[in-house]
Amino acid sequence: MTSSNVCLDARDLLLGHKARRGNAFSTAVLDLNLQIMDEEFVVIVGPSGCGKTTFLEAVAGLVPVAGGALEVGGKAVKGPGPERSLVFQHASLYPWRTVLDNVLFGPQVQGRLTREVRARAEELLEIVGLSHVAGKYPHELSGGMKQRVNLARALATDPTLLLLDEPFGALDAQTRENLQDELLRIWQADTVSAKKTAMFVTHDVNEAVLLADRVLVFSPSPARVALEVKIDAPRPRDAAWRRSSEFLAYGDQILEALHHKPAEKTETPAPAPESAASEDSARNHDNGVNSDQAAEHARAGRGSAVQGTVRLGTAQA
Numbered sequence: 094m095t096s097s098n099v100c101l102d103a104r105d106l107l108l109g110h111k112a113r114r115g116n117a118f119s120t121a122v123l124d125l126n127l128q129i130m131d132e133e134f135v136v137i138v139g140p141s142g143c144g145k146t147t148f149l150e151a152v153a154g155l156v157p158v159a160g161g162a163l164e165v166g167g168k169a170v171k172g173p174g175p176e177r178s179l180v181f182q183h184a185s186l187y188p189w190r191t192v193l194d195n196v197l198f199g200p201q202v203q204g205r206l207t208r209e210v211r212a213r214a215e216e217l218l219e220i221v222g223l224s225h226v227a228g229k230y231p232h233e234l235s236g237g238m239k240q241r242v243n244l245a246r247a248l249a250t251d252p253t254l255l256l257l258d259e260p261f262g263a264l265d266a267q268t269r270e271n272l273q274d275e276l277l278r279i280w281q282a283d284t285v286s287a288k289k290t291a292m293f294v295t296h297d298v299n300e301a302v303l304l305a306d307r308v309l310v311f312s313p314s315p316a317r318v319a320l321e322v323k324i325d326a327p328r329p330r331d332a333a334w335r336r337s338s339e340f341l342a343y344g345d346q347i348l349e350a351l352h353h354k355p356a357e358k359t360e361t362p363a364p365a366p367e368s369a370a371s372e373d374s375a376r377n378h379d380n381g382v383n384s385d386q387a388a389e390h391a392r393a394g395r396g397s398a399v400q401g402t403v404r405l406g407t408a409q410a
């Protein structure tokens with residue numbers, strides 16, 4: 094059951110990337126209109142390059158709003174903030190920090206390293222099944238374990254909105270399924286904080302149907318909502334449901350909507366950012382919990398307009 098407050102509101106949203114030189118602006122998201130309610134689990138699917146990550150990064154405050162409006166909790170997004178946490182496909186943990194210290198990094202840079210925060214970090218490690226490796230270093234962990242730490246770290250700052258960009262895309266099927274279950278457990282009954290709103294990007298239609306209250310199918314670039322599918326199934330969604338004809342029918346509906354031809358990309362002069370985070374403010378932002386995530390994001394190979402780095406390819410499911 095979701096509450097009726099709007100968590101995220103995008104109205105006629107325009108997002109894109111400025112060329113490193115010159116004034117060219119390449120549109121990634123155009124006239125996007127969508128709302129996400131508090132405590133809702135929304136999954137976004139769409140063709141490669143349609144603008145899903147750009148949208149998530151804008152919500153995280155890492156890509157400036159070039160037009161329209163983008164609000165979280167009724168406030169315009171102007172940069173990273175502690176109420177939003179972003180989890181990337183590749184966990185990029187600090188190799189010189191232990192697992193527990195990685196989880197504590199966000200609160201530490203925020204200057205909130207209290208006894209309660211430490212207790213919460215330890216509890217989060219327990220929730221993701223990693224208490225026994227709290228003192229180990231990232232190189233001693235498997236890929237799935239690293240991504241669990243990543244998830245715990247994103248939750249350590251107690252965000253209200255959890256942004257997940259193909260977080261399980263690089264994992265094997267079994268680990269992926271385990272983490273899907275864990276994520277749902279955390280989202281449904283997080284014992285250490287209130288229920289969260291989640292926005293999850295994936296290329297895996299089955300994953301989308303399994304996790305979502307609502308699946309948004311984005312059109313080819315520039316992204317808009319081409320189809321919205323409400324997944325009307327009770328939780329927890331057990332193995333039997335995953336094999337049901339209803340589950341398969343949802344998947345077919347989404348796949349059908351995905352079979353669109355890509356539209357041509359537009360290149361226009363850069364519009365003046367409206368209420369958006371300026372590049373400098375986002376780059377220099379050091380109060381928000383997730384400024385460290387921005388740096389890690391760049392390290393992990395995913396550049397944003399804010400970071401001004403070149404984007405590397407991402408593995409597709």
Ligand SMILES: Nc1ncnc2c1ncn2[C@@H]1O[C@H](COP(=O)(O)OP(=O)(O)OP(=O)(O)O)[C@@H](O)[C@H]1O
Nearest residue numbers: 110121141142143144145146147396397398404407
């Ligand atoms: N830092 C950047 N600079 C310039 N253009 C970029 C940058 N990042 C992304 N783009 C472009 O913006 C468009 C949308 O990319 P985005 O990564 O948001 O798509 P996506 O839907 O997440 O793709 P995928 O599913 O392949 O991860 C693409 O045309 C991409 O080439």
